[in-house]
Amino acid sequence: MLSRYTAVLRRLAAILAVTAGISLFGLQVQAQVPENPVNLRGSGASFPYPIYVEWFRQFTHRENNIFIFYEMSNSGDGIRDFLGHTVNFAASDAAIEVDQLKKLKEGGVVLPVTAGQVVLVFNLPGINRLKLSREAYVGIFMGKIRHWDDPIIAASNPDIKLPRTDISVVTRSESSGTSYIFSGHLSAVSEEFRENIGLDRTPDWPRLSTFKIAPGNQGVAAKVREIPGAIGYVEHGFANIVNLPVAILENRAGQFIEANAKSGVAALEEVEFPDSKLPVSGAPNLIAWVWDPKGKDAYPITSFSWLLLYANQKDDVAQALRQMLVFMLSQNSQSEAGNIGLVPLPENVRIRVLNAVTYVQ
Numbered sequence: 001m002l003s004r005y006t007a008v009l010r011r012l013a014a015i016l017a018v019t020a021g022i023s024l025f026g027l028q029v030q031a032q033v034p035e036n037p038v039n040l041r042g043s044g045a046s047f048p049y050p051i052y053v054e055w056f057r058q059f060t061h062r063e064n065n066i067f068i069f070y071e072m073s074n075s076g077d078g079i080r081d082f083l084g085h086t087v088n089f090a091a092s093d094a095a096i097e098v099d100q101l102k103k104l105k106e107g108g109v110v111l112p113v114t115a116g117q118v119v120l121v122f123n124l125p126g127i128n129r130l131k132l133s134r135e136a137y138v139g140i141f142m143g144k145i146r147h148w149d150d151p152i153i154a155a156s157n158p159d160i161k162l163p164r165t166d167i168s169v170v171t172r173s174e175s176s177g178t179s180y181i182f183s184g185h186l187s188a189v190s191e192e193f194r195e196n197i198g199l200d201r202t203p204d205w206p207r208l209s210t211f212k213i214a215p216g217n218q219g220v221a222a223k224v225r226e227i228p229g230a231i232g233y234v235e236h237g238f239a240n241i242v243n244l245p246v247a248i249l250e251n252r253a254g255q256f257i258e259a260n261a262k263s264g265v266a267a268l269e270e271v272e273f274p275d276s277k278l279p280v281s282g283a284p285n286l287i288a289w290v291w292d293p294k295g296k297d298a299y300p301i302t303s304f305s306w307l308l309l310y311a312n313q314k315d316d317v318a319q320a321l322r323q324m325l326v327f328m329l330s331q332n333s334q335s336e337a338g339n340i341g342l343v344p345l346p347e348n349v350r351i352r353v354l355n356a357v358t359y360v361q
Helices: 002-016 047-063 073-082 098-103 134-141 177-191 191-196 215-224 236-242 261-268 315-328 333-341 347-359
Strands: 039-044 066-072 089-092 107-123 166-171 211-214 230-235 248-250 300-310
Touching: 002 089, 002 248, 039 073, 039 315, 047 066, 047 236, 047 315, 047 333, 066 315, 073 089, 073 098, 073 177, 073 300, 107 215, 107 236, 107 261, 107 333, 107 347, 134 166, 134 248, 134 333, 166 177, 166 215, 177 191, 177 230, 177 300, 211 215, 215 230, 215 236, 230 236, 261 300, 315 347
Parallel strands: 039 066, 039 089, 166 211, 166 230
Antiparallel strands: 089 300, 107 230, 107 300
């Protein structure tokens, strides 16, 4: 493996001035770091927050002169802050519209640095394991299936006595990348969903009294925990943190699949990146989706999460950002993502993204 990636590593080392002591592919890269302290400010998605907290903690502990401040909110806020030039980088689970990058005179670079799975957490006292067919979870979030003992849910759970309890559906209250990913999958599964609710960061959810709203992944998880009979969609890492049961979902191949690193990688291996460049910067276009993966082992709702960066900026900031990105994309860092409920980038994707780091200058 070392021989396969040596050329990529040496190119990165020459261009990026990688931090001394970071180990990539078994090689120690020695390079200079910025002499003066550099503060990096980011904002945006809550989807990758569990791993960002850990990565940024480790990175700033290692670097005595680079400090990262990340404000978790949502993808919509991240895109707004990025276009408004109030941050050094932004996080978005919905990436960004390519046409929006034309507004940036310095150009933009959009990099998938981690990936995750949207899971359905539920609160059914005494029930910790639940299977939901495609028909069932689409019906729940369209407001068509309103009680837990509905025959469509019961058909996949013959060994469980489901209660007559009303289903309370918890959705995001703000512009959200998690909503974008979830509604994108539901739109791929159901034409009726696509026509009536739609793919959006703020989907037009049914206006029913049983539909509740909450801010952020953390807010949705808290609301589900609060209401018996509730179900909501959150990033898998947050489900692990709050220790709520997670539904096992039927995928396109008809298999009931649990969310984990293996099923996430199986989904992302199907990704096809566009053969195009981003406007102004000329960076490769790494915005791609797998809305409804075909593989029998693939978890059905899996997606990348992106960082948005400026292609041209002050040298010390650019150098610090490149160091941060190389750290996040190292094999060790990606493995850590898998350990806390996110999905490591497939190796071919990781190398492709590492090459694109060079466009941050």
